[in-house]
Amino acid sequence: SSQGKSAADLDYSNSIDALDLSYLKQFLLGVIPKLPVGNPPDEPIQIPSFQSLQAITKLPDPFMFKTGSKKGTRVSSISEWNSRRAEISALAQAFEYGVKPPKPQTVTGAFSSNAITVTCTQNGKTISFKCSIQYPTTSKTTYPAMIGVNMNTLNTSEILKLGVALITFPADEVAQQVDGSSRGKGKFFDLYGSSYDAGALIAWAWGVDRLIDALETTPAAKIDPTKLGVTGGSRNGKGALAIGAFDERIALTVPQESGNGGASGWRTADDQKRNGEDVQTLSQIVGENCWFAKSLNQFVNNTTKLPYDHHEILALCAPRGLLVIENPDFTWLGNLSCFNISTAGRMVYQALGVTDNMGYSSIGGHGHCQFPASQQPELTAYIQKFLLGQNSNTNVFRSDKTYTFDKAKWVDWTVPTLQ
Numbered sequence: 001s002s003q004g005k006s007a008a009d010l011d012y013s014n015s016i017d018a019l020d021l022s023y024l025k026q027f028l029l030g031v032i033p034k035l036p037v038g039n040p041p042d043e044p045i046q047i048p049s050f051q052s053l054q055a056i057t058k059l060p061d062p063f064m065f066k067t068g069s070k071k072g073t074r075v076s077s078i079s080e081w082n083s084r085r086a087e088i089s090a091l092a093q094a095f096e097y098g099v100k101p102p103k104p105q106t107v108t109g110a111f112s113s114n115a116i117t118v119t120c121t122q123n124g125k126t127i128s129f130k131c132s133i134q135y136p137t138t139s140k141t142t143y144p145a146m147i148g149v150n151m152n153t154l155n156t157s158e159i160l161k162l163g164v165a166l167i168t169f170p171a172d173e174v175a176q177q178v179d180g181s182s183r184g185k186g187k188f189f190d191l192y193g194s195s196y197d198a199g200a201l202i203a204w205a206w207g208v209d210r211l212i213d214a215l216e217t218t219p220a221a222k223i224d225p226t227k228l229g230v231t232g233g234s235r236n237g238k239g240a241l242a243i244g245a246f247d248e249r250i251a252l253t254v255p256q257e258s259g260n261g262g263a264s265g266w267r268t269a270d271d272q273k274r275n276g277e278d279v280q281t282l283s284q285i286v287g288e289n290c291w292f293a294k295s296l297n298q299f300v301n302n303t304t305k306l307p308y309d310h311h312e313i314l315a316l317c318a319p320r321g322l323l324v325i326e327n328p329d330f331t332w333l334g335n336l337s338c339f340n341i342s343t344a345g346r347m348v349y350q351a352l353g354v355t356d357n358m359g360y361s362s363i364g365g366h367g368h369c370q371f372p373a374s375q376q377p378e379l380t381a382y383i384q385k386f387l388l389g390q391n392s393n394t395n396v397f398r399s400d401k402t403y404t405f406d407k408a409k410w411v412d413w414t415v416p417t418l419q
């Protein structure tokens with residue numbers, strides 16, 4: 001059951017020291033404006049019972065506290081946003097993804113033959129997984145890197161040319177996702193037990209967190225752990241978003257054609273479905289695969305009871321870099337829904353004064369996850385700003401199909417200016 005979990009069960013504290021340091025460095029380099037991030041919540045977060053949740057038909061107010069002593073009040077400062085952010089993270093872990101366990105008792109890295117092997121031990125059990133690394137040809141002492149979830153379906157030679165290494169995270173080894181019968185299978189579950197209620201996506205997020213632990217202590221790998229991006233296409237894009245949303249050590253998150261369960265929203269997808277469009281929905285997705293925890297099943301035909309939606313999952317990445325790549329040629333992805341969610345998610349970036357740290361680009365005319373050359377310049381700009389510490393224009397919000405954000409329909413809140 002997801003009820004009664006307190007913040008103590010959740011993953012806030014394990015990377016805060018490393019995190020603050022990485023932000024300090026980026027701030028000193030002038031890459032990002034000064035925003036305190038990663039603050040633990042100032043009070044334990046009590047997860048409400050499913051029964052007590054009230055239906056919210058519009059996109060929930062990302063600035064409104066939903067639990068605790070501030071319940072019903074709105075965020076009025078950046079520091080309050082950090083508490084609210086922790087609340088969103090806790091609610092999303094409890095009701096949707098499953099709770100990401102903290103760092104296990106030991107995590108080690110071993111580098112050899114262009115690969116890092118990550119080994120984790122917890123309560124006498126040990127697992128390890130190997131991530132291959134492809135290096136750019138230019139010789140440097142350390143490299144920024146893009147982590148690919150199972151694979152990287154962007155243009156990898158263009159990324160290497162920028163001087164950025166490519167790391168392959170073997171997600172399916174960590175948590176399987178062939179279909180619903182994969183639930184509880186994979187190395188994550190060997191460590192935490194096959195009945196641990198985590199979906200594959202949060203298990204992957206845990207795995208990438210451990211990869212970063214290992215990179216931090218394995219200088220032989222020559223990867224700068226403060227300059228990491230994550231990407232993946234389709235189901236792997238749902239994973240890339242989850243990894244970036246729940247790990248503040250990720251500087252840049254690039255979900256590609258992630259659709260429902262990624263950059264699409266549960267409510268906005270239901271709306272498209274009601275209008276007769278064949279888009280993926282919450283009620284469908286929980287039966288197709290084990291990407292989410294079983295706790296999400298409670299929301300089948302009850303999407304409006306979720307106390308958040310995916311604009312707030314995008315917002316968990318704020319103020320860090322986020323580039324949402326979508327493709328209007330596939331109805332199933334719910335492109336209007338992705339546009340709506342990206343529009344609303346970017347309002348949080350706006351409130352934090354970093355609108356340009358989040359981009360959305362939906363361009364068709366190609367197969368699923370066949371990254372088109374026309375999107376390369378904006379991807380390059382995001383990599384330059386967030387992984388290379390360069391100045392670039394990351395003001396990207398475009399679609400080759402015209403969508404209109406129906407504000408009256410989706411939003412009954414305003415965007416504060418937070419300082």
Ligand code: MCU
Pocket residue numbers: 233234235236257258259260280288333
């Ligand atoms: C867009 O990602 C998924 C989609 O959610 C699934 O319904 C479909 O089966 O597979 C897509 C995918 O991962 O394609 C490679």
